[in-house]
Amino acid sequence: xxxxxxxxxxxxxxxxxPHNAHVALVKxxxxxxxxxxxxxxxxxxxxxxxxxxxxxxxxxxxxxLAFEGMDRVEVDAxxxxxxGPTYTVDTLTEVQAESPxxxxxxxxxxxxxxxxxxxxxxxxxxxxxxxxxxxxxxSTLGSVQSGTExxxxxxxxxxxxxxxxxxxxxxxxxxxxxxAAGLGIDHLVPEAVARYIDQHxxxxxx
Numbered sequence: 433x434x435x436x437x438x439x440x441x442x443x444x445x446x447x448x449x450p451h452n453a454h455v456a457l458v459k460x461x462x463x464x465x466x467x468x469x470x471x472x473x474x475x476x477x478x479x480x481x482x483x484x485x486x487x488x489x490x491x492x493x494x495x496x497l498a499f500e501g502m503d504r505v506e507v508d509a510x511x512x513x514x515x516g517p518t519y520t521v522d523t524l525t526e527v528q529a530e531s532p533x534x535x536x537x538x539x540x541x542x543x544x545x546x547x548x549x550x551x552x553x554x555x556x557x558x559x560x561x562x563x564x565x566x567x568x569x570x571s572t573l574g575s576v577q578s579g580t581e582x583x584x585x586x587x588x589x590x591x592x593x594x595x596x597x598x599x600x601x602x603x604x605x606x607x608x609x610x611x612a613a614g615l616g617i618d619h620l621v622p623e624a625v626a627r628y629i630d631q632h633x634x635x636x637x638x
Contacts, residue, residue: 437533441470442561445512446604447491449629451621453602457539457566460597462504465537465564469504476511476518477524488512490634497624499554519552524560536561539595547623558591566595611635 441461445454462470474491485491495497496507510526511518524536538561540548545565557563602620610617612635618626629635 437535438468438531439541440527440531440534441465441467441536441537441564442473442520443470443539444473444475444520444523444528444613446485447472447474447498448486448604449491449494449607449621449625449634450634451595451601451604451607451625455622457590458499458502458505458601460566460595461537461539461564462502462597464595466595467504467537469506470507470598472499472507472589474507474509475513476514486634487569490628494625494628497628498622500624521556521560521588522553523551524557528560535565536595538562539564539566541565542567544560545592554605561590562593564593564595566597608635612637 433565443461445457447454458470458472461467472495474495475485475489476488492509492512493506499505499507511523520538528534528536538557540563544564545563548557548563551557559610607617607620610620611629617629621629
C-alpha cells in the first residue's frame with residue numbers, strides 16, 4: 433500500500449436500489465478523503481446476501497442514474513460480469529494492478545467493518561487498502577479497532593479511517609418496502625432512480 437499515486441475510493445453495494453444515503457456517502461468520501469477517483473461497484477453474486485437480488489441489468493442501470501454527472505465518480509460493472517461469488521479482495525487486487533502506486537480506500541459501513549474478519553482473504557484487504565468506515569457515530573472506528581480479530585499492526589499503521597456522514601435513517605430495504613406498499617419514494621432516491629423503478633415495475637408486491 434502506498435500513498436505516492438492517486439487516491440482511489442472503492443464503494444461496493446447491491447444498489448437494490450441506490451438511494452439518497454448512497455449519494456450522500458459518495459459526496460462525503462470525495463471531500464473527506466480527497467479522492468482523485470471513486471469507483472462504484474454494484475455487486476454481482478454477493479456471497480453474504482441470502483436475499484435474491486434484482487437483475488444485474490436493473491441494478492447497474494439504477495446505479496448509473498444515481499451517480500450520473502458526479503465529477504470523479506465512475507460506475508464499474510466488472511463484479512457483475514465476474515462468474516461465481518463476488519469477493520472484494522479480487523476487485524481491490526485488480527484496481528491496484530491497473531493503477532500501480534495508487535492509494536486505495538475501501539468504503540464500508542460500520543457493520544461491514546466489524547464483520548471484516550469473516551470476509552474472504554480479509555488480511556489481504558488490510559494490506560491493499562485503507563478501510564474507510566462510514567458512520568454517523570464517531571465511536572464506530574474505536575469499537576471496530578478494539579475488536580480482538582484485527583491484528584495490532586493494522587490498527588497502529590492506520591489502516592482504518594473514519595468517514596463522517598449526515599444523519600440519514602435510510603436503507604434499500606425501506607425503499608423496497610414502500611414501493612411494495614404503494615407508497616412514494618421520491619424523497620428517498622434520486623429522481624431518475626424513482627422514475628426507473630416505476631417504469632420497470634420493480635419491487636411491487638406479488
